[in-house]
Amino acid sequence: MEKLVRGFALVAFGAFVVGAGYGLVQQMVKISTLQSLSNNDISVEQALMVAEGAIDACKKDNSVISVAVVDRNGMVRFLLRGDGASPEMADNARKKAYTARTFRQNVSTWMERTAIDAKDDKGKPIDLNGQQYLENTLAEPGGVPIVRYADAIGGIGVTGAKGGPMADEACAQAGVDAIADQLL
Amino acid sequence: MFRISHILMATAAAALLLAPQANAQTRLSAEQAMAAARAVQAYAKDDGSDPSTVVLDANGDIVLQLKGNNAAPHNIGLAERKAYTANLFKMKSIEWRDASMPGKDRASERQMPKVIPLGGGVPIMVGNEVIGAVGVSGTRGGQEGDTAGAQAGADAAAKLAQGRPVAQN
Numbered sequence: 001m002e003k004l005v006r007g008f009a010l011v012a013f014g015a016f017v018v019g020a021g022y023g024l025v026q027q028m029v030k031i032s033t034l035q036s037l038s039n040n041d042i043s044v045e046q047a048l049m050v051a052e053g054a055i056d057a058c059k060k061d062n063s064v065i066s067v068a069v070v071d072r073n074g075m076v077r078f079l080l081r082g083d084g085a086s087p088e089m090a091d092n093a094r095k096k097a098y099t100a101r102t103f104r105q106n107v108s109t110w111m112e113r114t115a116i117d118a119k120d121d122k123g124k125p126i127d128l129n130g131q132q133y134l135e136n137t138l139a140e141p142g143g144v145p146i147v148r149y150a151d152a153i154g155g156i157g158v159t160g161a162k163g164g165p166m167a168d169e170a171c172a173q174a175g176v177d178a179i180a181d182q183l184l
Numbered sequence: 185m186f187r188i189s190h191i192l193m194a195t196a197a198a199a200l201l202l203a204p205q206a207n208a209q210t211r212l213s214a215e216q217a218m219a220a221a222r223a224v225q226a227y228a229k230d231d232g233s234d235p236s237t238v239v240l241d242a243n244g245d246i247v248l249q250l251k252g253n254n255a256a257p258h259n260i261g262l263a264e265r266k267a268y269t270a271n272l273f274k275m276k277s278i279e280w281r282d283a284s285m286p287g288k289d290r291a292s293e294r295q296m297p298k299v300i301p302l303g304g305g306v307p308i309m310v311g312n313e314v315i316g317a318v319g320v321s322g323t324r325g326g327q328e329g330d331t332a333g334a335q336a337g338a339d340a341a342a343k344l345a346q347g348r349p350v351a352q353n
Contacts, residue, residue, distance in 0.1 A: 043253050044225065044234075052218075064214075071251070076260075079249045083214050087245055 041071050042146055042154035046179050047078040050146065050156050053178025055080075058161050058171040065160040065171060068094035069146075070101050072153050074136070082160050089159045096143030096157030096168070098136045104152040107143035108169055114139070142168030144176050148183045212241040212308065212316035216341040217248035220308070220318050223340035225250075227333040228323060235322035235333055238263040239308075239341070240271050242315050244298075252322050259321040266305030266330070267319030268298050274314045278303030278331050303327030306334035310345040 042050075047069040058065045066089045069078040081090040096107055103110045110131075112118060118126040132139050142165050146154040156175050161167035176183075217239040224237045234252040236259035241247050251260045269277040273293075281301040284290040294301055304321055307314045318337035323329035 041253075044250060047250070048221070048225070075251070076249060077251050079246065080214055080217065081245075081247050083211070090246070 039072060040148055040151055040153045041073075042069065042077055044077070046146075046182060047154070049178050050154075050175040051078055051080060052175075054156060054158055054171045054175030057174030058158070058167075061162050061167075063161040063163070063167070063171070065158050065168070066090040066093045067175070068097040068157045070094065070097040070155050070157075072101070072151075074098045074101050074155075077154065085160055092138055092140070093142070093157040093159045095136055095138035096140065096159070096172075097155040098143075098157070099138055099155075100143030100145045100157065100172075101152055101155030102137070103131070104145050104147065106141070106145070106169060106173075107139070107157075108141035108166065111139050111141065141165040142172055144169065144172040146176055146179075146183070212239070212247055212341065213344070214247060216308070216344045217316075219344050220337035220341040221248055221250050224318065224320055224333050224337040227336040231324050231329065231333070233323040233329070235320050235330070236260045236263045237333075237337065238267045238319045239337070240264070240267045240317050240319070242271065244268050244271055247316065255322060262300065262302070263304070263319040263321040265298055265300040265319070266302060266321065266334070267317040268305070269300055269317075270305030270307045270319065270334075271314060271317035272296075272299060274307055276303070276307070276331060276335075277301070277305030277319075278327055281327075304330030304334055306331060306338040308338045308341045310342055315345065316341070 050069055051067045054067050055065060064082040064084065066082040066085045067080045068076060068090065071077045076094055079090055079094060081087065099107050099110060113126060114128045114131045116129050118128065120126055142159060143155055143157040145152045146156060156172045158168040158172040161171055220239050221237050224235060228235050234254055236252045236255045237250045238246060239248040246264065249260060266277045269280060273280045281303060284293050284301055304327055305317055305319045308316045308318060318334040320330045320334040323333045325332065
């Protein structure tokens, strides 16, 4: 009698293990085949830190800048119009951020690559100048991508630095450097 | 002769100091806008929410915009319209919503472009003067919550204006 109960319990346990295992496998197949996308994106707090890093860097020579931070989709996460700047200046900052994000490189680098007479290492013409005709891009230095594990999660654009567009880019880079430890 | 030149210099210096101030006092600075955004974020942290924020100057132009991490597509545009409404009517957008209910005298104001009869827009007041507005969309407390968040932002911006001379009506 005792043997019978033990045997019955063993069978029940076995059935439970098989059933649970089957359910688990089914669930795993579902997760691996039907999972929705989940991408990294620059957060509100990171965007504020990046912007403040750029503003602080540009304060050294009393430059009053406009700053834009775009997310991985190139949409505005953060925008700040500097004192006395026109709305166009703020929008140009956005375009620089967009350009850096979408081409995943500094705008100054992108400008060299897309220049009319740009050539590759072997002296062959690159002929990418057409990219400069894309909407929302701006061929003026001052945009830097925000890259995490080779994945561009955003971009920052700056206008209004006293030293001109290359100074804009230096301030933008200082902004990205402010969250460098979070991009490892 | 020496004294006269001193008086002239002092007068010129006073004129130089006073003239730009008259202009500067009505203008919302980027620093004030940043303080407003930080205050709204602090409110959101307590609230456990993820709002979008827009700060406008007295002309209704955007000085700052900040989109929440998981903002719904309408949030940022709605935040701007709430701020625009508060700046235009010089009152909280929730108050104007109530004042412009259908059937009331001001109901036709709802036909104006860009305004929105929803709470979440608060004017930035310095003395009796409106120097801009804060609009918030996406807190937990609905229109009242958005209004409270925007109020925190407007207060932070107004606080930075204190100490400066302000023209009273």
